[in-house]
Amino acid sequence: MRLGIISALQEEQHGLVDAMQTATTTTHGGRVYTQGTLWGIDAVCVLSRIGKVAGAITATLLVEKYGVTHILFTGVAGAGDRSIAVGDIVIADALVQHDMDASPLFPRFEVPLTGLSHFHGDHAMALQLHDAAHQFLEHDFLDAIDAGQRATFRLLQPRVHRGLIASGDQFMCDRGAIGALNAALPGLVAVEMEGAAVAQVCYELGIPCAVIRTISDNANEDAATDFLTFVSAVAAHYAFHIVRRYCQSLGK
Ligand code: SAH
Secondary structure, eight states: OOEEEEESSHHHHHHHHHHOEEEEEEEETTEEEEEEEETTEEEEEEEOOSSHHHHHHHHHHHHHTTOOSEEEEEEEEEESSTTOOTTOEEEEEEEEETTOOOTTTSOTTOBTTTTBSEEEOOHHHHHHHHHHHHHIIIIIHHHHSOHHHHHHTTOSSOOEEEEEEEEOSSOOOOHHHHHHHHHHSTTEEEEESSHHHHHHHHHHHTOOEEEEEEEEEOSSTTTTTTHHHHIIIIIHHHHHHHHHHHHHHHHO
């Protein structure tokens, strides 16, 4: 196995890159790929930057140039349903491109000429990540996130959800828009800007993939408040410990 790990923002991934052993870096297409070993797993870490095209080219190069056999996307997302809170963790069962609409030629959300609107995450990876996320909340959360940040972001009892993640080239920060998307996409748990593009690339190249996101905001008018503080003070620690536990479980 060679695991490709993608995040959109630098703050989401720097702990993982620091933890890599025998790391070497190469630059391609304006992105830095760090290859090495993470808790015994052969891995390549890279920042995609933001958006579907950025996610797609990064996933493609990971497979075609860096030879990864599995792709894991870790990052943050807006809540896709009112039952989901900031600090919760979501794992994609399926991913959809919410801004894809070639109707009336094709049904809304369907990627033309694939016959698909939903791209599935790999079941085994999702199960292993689900376990890792639970272990993180049970054993690491209180030590990893300091009490001040837990109070600031009201992280009381974070939960893990699985469901549909919707991606589009839009930062969602409008109550009406997220409500309408939730109504149009049953099972929606989160909105973000890269996952479904990575999932389409992985589907087309036959590579198992998983997307796991920490909820950073409610995709409403308050979404941008403290966004970057949340990413570095909270989400980066989630990603670090969940990926650590995931890699350690693979090595057993
Ligand atoms: N303010 C940030 C911009 C981040 S864009 C900056 O200045 O850098 C948001 C990133 O987090 C994207 O990579 C996306 O995948 C994810 N994300 C988090 N909340 C989101 C939301 N409400 N809508 C869309 N994407 C969101």
